[in-house]
Amino acid sequence: MKVIENIKTIPKVQKFRYAMIILTSMTLLGPLAFLPQLVGSDDLCGSLCMRRFYLYFPGMTWEDFFVHVNAASIGVMAFSLIMITTLFFGRIWCGYLCPVGGLAELSSRMLNDRWKIEFRSLPQIQIRYGYFGFFLVAMPALGISACSLCNFITIPRLIEAMSGEYRGMMFLVSSVGLVNLGLLLLLGVFASKGRAYCQFMCPIGAADGLVNRLGAKMPFARRIRVAKERCTGCNICARNCMCGAIKMVDRIATVDQVSCMSCHECVDVCDWNALAWTTKPNHKVNEPKRIKKNTEIFPLPDWQAVHFNPVKADAVESAVKTGPAISVLSVFNAMIFLTVISIIIVGSFL
Amino acid sequence: MLRFLFLIVLLVLGHEQVSANPRYSDPDGCLSCHAYEGLSFIDEQGVLRSATIDSSHYASSLHGSVPCKDCHREVINYPHKVENTEVDCSESCHVEEPSEGVKYTHDPIHKEMDKSVHSGGWYKGLTGGNRLEEIETEQDPSCRRCHSNTLYIPEAQLEKFKEDFDHAETECGNCHQGKAWMGQFGGHILRRLIGRRWNNQENNQMCIDCHGDHEKMRDVKQEDPETLEEHPPSDRFVYSTDTYAKTLHGRLIADDSAYGASCIDCHAPLAWKHDIRSYTDSESASHPDNLPETCGQSDCHGYTKKPGNEGFTLTDMHNLTLVNLADFKQPLEEESLRGSAWFWSIWPLLLFGVIFIVGSFIWWLLYRNTKKIIPIVGGDRFERVMVGRKGKAGRKKAVVKKPAVKRDAKPKSEVKETKAAVKPDSSEPIVEKDKPVMPDKAETDISKVDNDTNNKGA
Known part of the structure; x- marks a missing residue:
């Protein structure tokens, strides 16, 4: 059986990850929706919503904000829990637990690659934070419901519809449901590795990514780190990275910590142990561990989470011109410029 | 003309018995007849109604010291007609507001109700004759439809009431001495203090009792505000409770959260809660012009009144696209199917589908020997930008025997x-x-x- 053979080749950590996603899907989504029912809800909306309370309405005061927080109290708790775990362990929620992104990913992985659209090479930081700014500021002001492009409604409803539940089927017939189904197919099932929605449109992921990048320089934080001297430039990690966070800059794998979900797949596929999900090493990297016969020996790797721009001259000289290295400034540029532009575009339509 | 069968017995037997109560007052001698047990009549619906007043019950009630004619003002002659017995609560009352010294009246409520959409109901004159069985066929509710008074003190609050009542002697009794006061007002005031106030869920249930009944709502006649013509209700009206239940407001209240907005929170946000009007009425709280004020009530979305939030009030709280959820047949009817998003989106989807299938076949023809599988759309760009390869030119030649990705241990x-x-x-x-x-x-x-x-x- 070829399928079983294929399944056997899946790395161990990835098997665990898929199992976790299936487990959370079964507990968080309908028809059982076991965990939401503990707090009296049968989907991920209402008081469980994690995507609404930080919206900014013009002239909003702190009191209004607290009303929003209280209305989505459980969602706020879950959101802060996610942020705290992200600070220490990387984006574990996004990669291992999120049933919404996870289901899209799993269904996409079941399809042949040639039927898919490759979104990973798009400038995802710019698009994501541009949309994030638009989502936070412009959509409330323009009166567009934050739920209109939300896949946290769609996936539970889709599961409901497949389990024959009336409400789920009816949601998919409505225009909001139709748009969301299109998004799910376009940015989920038919996207390469199925994580394009997470890359571009998920506001939780956008906030999570910023926390991930913030904690990347802290020594206690577990992140996907690269030992540059071990990297051979074989690019297998970049091909396998589901969120397009690894880019070959001058033929060295470079991890974009704003996008990385710590899914561990790059570590599993790397034949050279050049990547690891680890904390900052204790040893001093610039001093040799020992000197033997006048030879300095560096047996321990230098795990780096954040990469700086390599020397530009070399990049130009090399035969392959790669894109620019990852810069955090682009987050803020995108948030400002794309938000303003999208306000103008959408505002003119309305 | 109404015909009533009066069973009158002229002998007054209960007189001495009642007068034993110190609070009894019957200056007009009404009880000379009405105290008689079995005094009853058949009303126009043919229902046998008791006209007996149990004088001891009456005397110990809140109105025990109020003479009958204080409320039943139309009764002048004897014997009197049934129409004249109706009590008009919109007139001034025997109770004086202690702070203002003005006689109490329901007149403001009466006036407010008069302007609301429910003004057609038998609330006219706020008569005591608003009986539930009489308004079943009516389109508009009477007072008692909403202000149900079946349990004087609800069972759930009885324990608390008893407890408070025991302490009333020491707490209220410091100033309000005398058994008469305690007996007469103590319970009434305590009941108000404990608060027979409905929570939002119960408030909504009150509205849903009528508005949730689709059959009943289809029979409602709506009036066009300009032409004053009556027309059958819109779907938006018929399914209003279903669409509301889909909104965040409805869900929060269903979850018993204090942060949801109930029906009357938005439709009658002013103090009296009777001013429910059609959204076409320019003075209605749900009129588009008044929405910023309505949504921006205290504790709600205070920012809506500020400039730059015009879009906020565009959110449809009774979104008709969700009405389809309530009625499965509707989207499947031919007419609504043609106008549906599904119908229009099927053409581009069909086009893309054909391209997809044909493209897949061509792809298979061209690259069937290629082991390296690259996505059709964006694959080259990925090779170029993320991996740093040349892309297309190389891929055509890349006819290899081994799979490209091999994990060699x-x-x-x-x-x-x-x-x-x-x-x-x-x-x-x-x-x-x-x-x-x-x-x-x-x-x-x-x-x-x-x-x-x-x-x-x-």
Whole structure:
């Protein structure tokens, strides 16, 4: 059986990850929706919503904000829990637990690659934070419901519809449901590795990514780190990275910590142990561990989470011109410029 | 003309018995007849109604010291007609507001109700004759439809009431001395204090009792505000409770959260809660012009009144696209199907589908020998930007026998050890063509990993 053979080749950590996603899907989504029912809800909306309370309405005061927080109290708790775990362990929620992104990913992985659209090479930081700014500021002001492009409604409803539940089927017939189904197919099932929605449109992921990048320089934080001297430039990690966070800059794998979900797949596929999900090493990297016969020996790797721009001259000289290295400034540029532009575009339509 | 069968007995037997109560007052002698047990009449619906007043019950009630004619003002002659017995609560009452010294009246409520959409109901004159069985056929509710008074003190609050009542002697009794006061007002005031106030869920249930009944709502006649013509209700009206239940407001209240907005929170946000009007009425709280004020009530979305939030009030709280959820047949009818998003989106989807199927076939024809599978859309760009390869030109030639991605365990351990031992200083630029990190091993292994030698770039 070829399928079983294929399944056997899946790395161990990835098997665990898929199992976790299936487990959370079964507990968080309908028809059982076991965990939401503990707090009296049968989907991920209402008081469980994690995507609404930080919206900014013009002239909003702190009191209004607290009303929003209280209305989505459980969602706020879950959101802060996610942020705290992200600070220490990387984006574990996004990669291992999120049933919404996870289901899209799993269904996409079941399809042949040639039927898919490759979104990973798009400038995802710019698009994501541009949309994030638009989502936070412009959509409330323009009166567009934050739920209109939300896949946290769609996936539970889709599961409901497949389990024959009336409400789920009816949601998919409505225009909001139709748009969301299109998004799910376009940015989920038919996207390469199925994580394009997470890359571009998920506001939780956008906030999570910023926390991930913030904690990347802290020594206690577990992140996907690269030992540059071990990297051979074989690019297998970049091909396998589901969120397009690894880019070959001058033929060295470079991890974009704003996008990385710590899914561990790059570590599993790397034949050279050049990547690891680890904390900052204790040893001093610039001093040799020992000197033997006048030879300095560096047996321990230098795990780096954040990469700086390599020397530009070399990049130009090399035969392959790669894109620019990852810069955090682009987050803020995108948030400002794309938000303003999208306000103008959408505002003119309305 | 109404016909009533009066069973009147002229002998007054209960007089002495009642007068034993010190609070009894019957200056007009009404009880000379009405105290008689079994005094009853048949009303126009043919229902046998009791006209007996149990004088001891009455005397111990809140109105025990109020003479009958204080409320039943129309009764002048004897015997009197039934129409004249109706009590008009919109007139001034015997109770004086202690702070203002003005006689109490329901007149403001009456006036407010008069302007509301429910003004057609038998609330006119706020008569005591608003009986539930009489308004079943009416379109508009009477007072008692909503202000149900079936349990004087609800069961759930009885324990608390008893407890408070025991303490009333010491707490209220400091100032309000005398058994008469305590007996007469103590219970009434305590009931108000404990609060027979409905929570939002119960408030909504009150509205849903009528508005949730689709059959009943279809029979409602709506009036056009301009032409004053009556027309059958819109779907938006019929399914209003279903669409509301889908909104965040409805869900929060269903979850028993204090932060949801109930029906009357938005439709009658002013103090009296009777001013429910059609959204077409320019004075209605749900009129588009008044929405910023309505949504921006205290504790709600205070920012809506501020400039820049005009869009906020555009959110449809009774979204008709969700009405389809309530009625399965509707989207399947031909007429609504043609106008539906599904119908229009099926054409581009069909187009894309055809392109997809044909494209897949052509792809298979062209690249069936290629083992390396690259997505149709964006694959080249990925190769170029993320991986740093040339892309298309190389891929056509890349006819290889082995799969491109092969996890070869053998050289891995070998290489790892040797490679780790020869670590260059990390401050240097890492990769240089002239000095590869692993001159022999790495080079050979790269070529093993992807045999795609044409694309190597460097």
